[in-house]
Amino acid sequence: MARTAAFGLTLASLILFSSLAPAAPPPAGVPSAAARVLAAIKAADHEQLAVSEEDGRFLRVLAVSSGATRALEIGGANGYSAIWIALGLRQTGGRLTTIEYDAARAKSAAENIRQAGLADLVTVVAGDAFAEIPRLAGDVDFVFLDAWKRDYKRFFDLILPRLRARGLLLAHNVVNKQGEMADFLAAIDRNPAVTTAIVQPGAEGMSISVKVK
Secondary structure: OOOOOOOOOOHHHHHHHHOOOOOOOOOOOOOHHHHHHHHHHHHOOOOOOOOOHHHHHHHHHHHHHOOOOEEEEEOOOOOHHHHHHHHHHHHHOOEEEEEEOOHHHHHHHHHHHHHOOOOOOEEEEEOOHHHHHHHOOOOEEEEEEOOOHHHHHHHHHHHHHHEEEEEEEEEEOOOOOHHHOHHHHHHHHHOOOEEEEEEOOOOOOEEEEEEOO
16 A cells, blocks of 8 residues: 555564564465565465565565566555566566555565565655656566555556556455445456456455557
8 A cells, every 4th residue: 555654664663563463474486585585474464465475476476477577566565466467577577666655664575575685676766656657667568456446447547658568557455445445446447458367366456457559
């Protein structure tokens, strides 16, 4: 999510907060540094800004299977999903730009990504994505949207011309918050430029749209 006011969570503060709750087991099949950061973020994620581990794993698989090289995340929060995407991009030789509206969260995301050993693959941008996206050079082939839900349709219109043919546009919370994005859901269903499926790796639901025209 991109616009909910909250403090930033660095790895050090995440470890402190996690001592107040049962420790989450580190994700399996993940490099140890990244696994520690992912577990710490989830343990301290009282506002539930991060995607589920199932969604994170799904993002990683899609990044790899699609051969993504130029990825964009809109709504980076504290870096949880960016870490999962970057783990996939490590295997494709790709890079990720993640944009987070809240400056404190963007700062903590950058630190968490650094602690996870993925800073060479990820650029964290603090700011309004509507202003920052037009400043990005070139096109993209993998987009993950997890920002203010009522803005999804505007982001779709902004991103689609920049999305490569056969590129993927994924959007989070399309099941549990579908009432907040009816115009977006209609667009990805009816626009002939994309083919879309809705899946639920986790409870929130995710749309997968591939650009076919």
